[in-house]
Amino acid sequence: MVELAQVVVDVPTMQTNRPYTYQVPVLLEQQLQVGTRVVVPFGNGHRQVQGFVVGFTDGTDYQGKLKPIQAVMDLQPVVNRELLELSKWLADQTYSFWIACLYTMLPNLLKGKAHRIVRVVDELAEQDYYDLFAGRDFRDYADFENQPEAIARLLKLKRAGKVRFDYQVENRAKAKTITGIRPRLDFEALEDARTSLHPNAHAQNRLLSYLQSIIGRTVVQKQAEQQTGISAATINQGVKKGWLEKVPVEVYRTPQADDRLPDDHHLEAPLQLNADQQRAVDAIGAQVHSRQATTFLLQGVTGSGKTEVYLQAIAQALAEGRTALMLVPEISLTPQIVNRFRRRFGSQVAVLHSGLANGEQYDEWRRIERGEAKVVVGARSAVFAPLKQLGLIILDEEHESSYKQDEAPRYHAREVAKWRGRYHGAPVVLGSATPSLESRARALKGRYQFLRLPHRVNRQPLPPIQVVDMRPEIKRRGESNFSLPLLTALNDRLSRGEQSILMLNRRGFSSFMMCRDCGTVLKCPNCDISLTLHMDTRTMKCHYCGHEEPIPQVCPHCHSRHIRYYGTGTEKVQAELEQLLPQARIIRMDVDTTRRKGMHEKLLRQFGDHQADVLLGTQMIAKGLDFPNVTLVGVLNADTGLGLPDFRASERTFDLLSQVSGRAGRADKAGQVIIQTFNPDHYAIQDAQHHDYDRFFYQEMSLRRQASYPPYYYTVRLMASHPEEQEAARAMAEIKTLLEQRLAPQTIVLGPTPRAIARMKRRYYYQIVIKYKQDPALHKTLQEIMQKTQSRGFKDVQVSIDPDPQYFM
DNA sequence: AGCACGCCGACT
DNA sequence: GTCGGCGTGCTC
Numbered sequence A: 001m002v003e004l005a006q007v008v009v010d011v012p013t014m015q016t017n018r019p020y021t022y023q024v025p026v027l028l029e030q031q032l033q034v035g036t037r038v039v040v041p042f043g044n045g046h047r048q049v050q051g052f053v054v055g056f057t058d059g060t061d062y063q064g065k066l067k068p069i070q071a072v073m074d075l076q077p078v079v080n081r082e083l084l085e086l087s088k089w090l091a092d093q094t095y096s097f098w099i100a101c102l103y104t105m106l107p108n109l110l111k112g113k114a115h116r117i118v119r120v121v122d123e124l125a126e127q128d129y130y131d132l133f134a135g136r137d138f139r140d141y142a143d144f145e146n147q148p149e150a151i152a153r154l155l156k157l158k159r160a161g162k163v164r165f166d167y168q169v170e171n172r173a174k175a176k177t178i179t180g181i182r183p184r185l186d187f188e189a190l191e192d193a194r195t196s197l198h199p200n201a202h203a204q205n206r207l208l209s210y211l212q213s214i215i216g217r218t219v220v221q222k223q224a225e226q227q228t229g230i231s232a233a234t235i236n237q238g239v240k241k242g243w244l245e246k247v248p249v250e251v252y253r254t255p256q257a258d259d260r261l262p263d264d265h266h267l268e269a270p271l272q273l274n275a276d277q278q279r280a281v282d283a284i285g286a287q288v289h290s291r292q293a294t295t296f297l298l299q300g301v302t303g304s305g306k307t308e309v310y311l312q313a314i315a316q317a318l319a320e321g322r323t324a325l326m327l328v329p330e331i332s333l334t335p336q337i338v339n340r341f342r343r344r345f346g347s348q349v350a351v352l353h354s355g356l357a358n359g360e361q362y363d364e365w366r367r368i369e370r371g372e373a374k375v376v377v378g379a380r381s382a383v384f385a386p387l388k389q390l391g392l393i394i395l396d397e398e399h400e401s402s403y404k405q406d407e408a409p410r411y412h413a414r415e416v417a418k419w420r421g422r423y424h425g426a427p428v429v430l431g432s433a434t435p436s437l438e439s440r441a442r443a444l445k446g447r448y449q450f451l452r453l454p455h456r457v458n459r460q461p462l463p464p465i466q467v468v469d470m471r472p473e474i475k476r477r478g479e480s481n482f483s484l485p486l487l488t489a490l491n492d493r494l495s496r497g498e499q500s501i502l503m504l505n506r507r508g509f510s511s512f513m514m515c516r517d518c519g520t521v522l523k524c525p526n527c528d529i530s531l532t533l534h535m536d537t538r539t540m541k542c543h544y545c546g547h548e549e550p551i552p553q554v555c556p557h558c559h560s561r562h563i564r565y566y567g568t569g570t571e572k573v574q575a576e577l578e579q580l581l582p583q584a585r586i587i588r589m590d591v592d593t594t595r596r597k598g599m600h601e602k603l604l605r606q607f608g609d610h611q612a613d614v615l616l617g618t619q620m621i622a623k624g625l626d627f628p629n630v631t632l633v634g635v636l637n638a639d640t641g642l643g644l645p646d647f648r649a650s651e652r653t654f655d656l657l658s659q660v661s662g663r664a665g666r667a668d669k670a671g672q673v674i675i676q677t678f679n680p681d682h683y684a685i686q687d688a689q690h691h692d693y694d695r696f697f698y699q700e701m702s703l704r705r706q707a708s709y710p711p712y713y714y715t716v717r718l719m720a721s722h723p724e725e726q727e728a729a730r731a732m733a734e735i736k737t738l739l740e741q742r743l744a745p746q747t748i749v750l751g752p753t754p755r756a757i758a759r760m761k762r763r764y765y766y767q768i769v770i771k772y773k774q775d776p777a778l779h780k781t782l783q784e785i786m787q788k789t790q791s792r793g794f795k796d797v798q799v800s801i802d803p804d805p806q807y808f809m
Numbered sequence B: 001a002g003c004a005c006g007c008c009g010a011c012t
Numbered sequence C: 001g002t003c004g005g006c007g008t009g010c011t012c
Helices: A081-094 A098-105 A126-133 A148-159 A187-195 A202-213 A221-228 A232-240 A275-289 A306-319 A335-348 A358-369 A380-384 A413-424 A437-445 A470-477 A484-496 A570-580 A599-608 A649-661 A683-689 A693-707 A725-742 A778-788
Strands: A004-009 A020-023 A037-041 A048-057 A113-120 A138-140 A163-170 A176-183 A244-251 A295-300 A323-327 A349-352 A375-378 A390-396 A428-432 A449-453 A465-469 A499-503 A512-515 A532-534 A539-541 A548-550 A563-566 A586-589 A614-617 A630-635 A672-677 A714-722 A748-760 A763-772 A798-803
Touching: A004 A037, A004 A098, A020 A037, A048 A098, A048 A113, A048 A163, A081 A098, A081 A413, A081 A798, A098 A380, A126 A138, A126 A148, A148 A163, A176 A221, A187 A202, A202 A221, A202 A232, A221 A232, A232 A244, A275 A295, A275 A306, A275 A390, A275 A449, A295 A306, A295 A437, A306 A323, A306 A335, A306 A390, A306 A428, A323 A380, A323 A413, A335 A349, A335 A375, A349 A358, A375 A380, A380 A413, A390 A413, A413 A428, A437 A449, A437 A693, A465 A470, A465 A484, A465 A683, A470 A672, A484 A499, A484 A630, A484 A672, A512 A532, A570 A586, A570 A614, A586 A599, A630 A649, A649 A672, A649 A683, A649 A693, A672 A683, A683 A693, A714 A725, A714 A748, A714 A778, A725 A748, A725 A763, A725 A778, A778 A798
Parallel strands: A295 A428, A295 A449, A323 A375, A323 A390, A349 A375, A390 A428, A465 A672, A499 A614, A499 A630, A586 A614, A630 A672
Antiparallel strands: A004 A020, A004 A048, A037 A048, A113 A138, A113 A163, A176 A244, A512 A563, A532 A539, A539 A548, A714 A763, A714 A798, A748 A763
């Protein structure tokens, strides 16, 4: 009985979203395993694609002739049984392609690159040969991109049988190697060589005795040269004479390890815990020990020592011979936490996030896969780290929306973590100072085990928060981003040599160009949204599609010269601040100043070294920063997020304000927080002012209950887009009819409505929001919709389904 | 996705 | 008549 392989191919469409059956050539039988990548022929012609072996079978219903697998790309499976199962579950839960889920779990380099090669197979006309192939007999098809005439000529030649298209899947995953040297002779033979040397050949003599000292070992050539002073030239001579050979040595591309970190023999000792921390560590440790997949909610105020609880719980998992996963929202923003883990656990720590270079990402992944790294610190996608024997999973700042991926597959790391916890019998700890309403509600219901750290470790009170009503300020002093109290406080810090952080809440706000005569706002030609002014590049940019154009001198509509920019951008605030406080040194941090790799860390280091007095930035500065010299935190516009049409607007505002407040007075100096707002009476702002999470929680819960929103209801968002607005609307109307036929009567279907940004990238968007408590028909119906929208009735309609969406705009 | 097949209008 | 446009269906 011949075994056949089931392969999921890299063709992300609904029609091909299932395994295909292939023959296994005898030569490949040994290497082929479930979870290895393969190259398979697919479709007509000579097309080949990458695929994953997901199983073996001995028969198939398929009537046609089975094709053989062409090549095996991996010596070892790249997806183990757990992750294969997880990928299947993920595809089902998020209504996405299995192949897309597999790639999401793996480092980028494991996505093969498909090359189309155009090969000359028959005599060509002189002109064609010269123009298209420049004297060679093959070219990469990609070279002809953006040359439609050339492509047309190639297709013609193909039809005439003069050229052929070949396919090649390139395996981009390669280990980095450096040169090592290894003796080829034994001690006596090297000794013989030495005695027959010319007496003047001192260098070679030294080389030979060095080789004698490293018999049976391989040494990195660079190291050998440094240690012994022997030159590369001498080593090359030795190779020629057959004394030694050069061999490639595999090395890991390790991401920015801080050189001040200790080696594994001088690791930092655990800190003394207070009673609350100890109780938390004990509770988690007990579940690690008994392998219970309990979910904990660890709610601790800023500065309550959550991280130390994590570290000690992880140490327990390691002591039990298990591994641990630590997730943080945006790791590139928190280098401090990575360093803290490295100081405690040394080289057992691997770091995994999308900011790494592909090579680094791949190498960290392999260290984990091989069991060399036992603790993984990483962002969202690190939840798929191939750790075996997982003993503990931690999600810090569990309320952060960045744990939800906002493109397909739209998974939430929290749910994946719980799945893996169940698989391994590992507890999951959700940590936050301001838990999501969903998590806190589950903790109260007993679905999660609730742990609290109500006290700060240093026993310092939380900093006082002053709320400044901007309405009278504006009346008194005119348009300004700075109220008098804030300005006074800034001046005060400046004279005392202390530092300040200023945050501009830019959500839903940016600087746009408007004509003062006719009111025309400069808009993106592809999207239904105004263009944003970027002074650094002196262009107008669309934040949605990337469209860019020069800053207009006159209004494109009425040709008036009175075209100005409005809105509050960080640049504009910086300019105003420079005028008000000319002596202050300011560092601005936003998407523009941190675009370049490493700029983030650089700016933060500069601020930490007190090379500036004020750090001015957007949301990105709110998280995890810990600068002892910062005693003032100002929020310039606390409420720009409140007006958004999103039921989580208040929650986000409360989280953000609580978060930034924690940045002031972390060490022995007392801190102060000033929040400027036009809504001083809003409960989100008031409760943040009084550090009162509970009050906010109950208030917000009652609103959610009234409006039937999470955590009382679950939500799903469906989106459809089409280049023609009516087509998008029509498709959605049809989907709505289907939903109403199938779903339970208690389920609420809202819409279809045009999205807040109705047009993006030349497509019109409509959405439907489903709210439900329990609906046995929902899952099947949504799958049916994904199928149905492939048919001709939905030509050019793109439909996406977002379970538990984080944003509704 | 990428390709072949097949139907239709526009051209040497 | 044939060339090439695009809509349709299939890929183990």
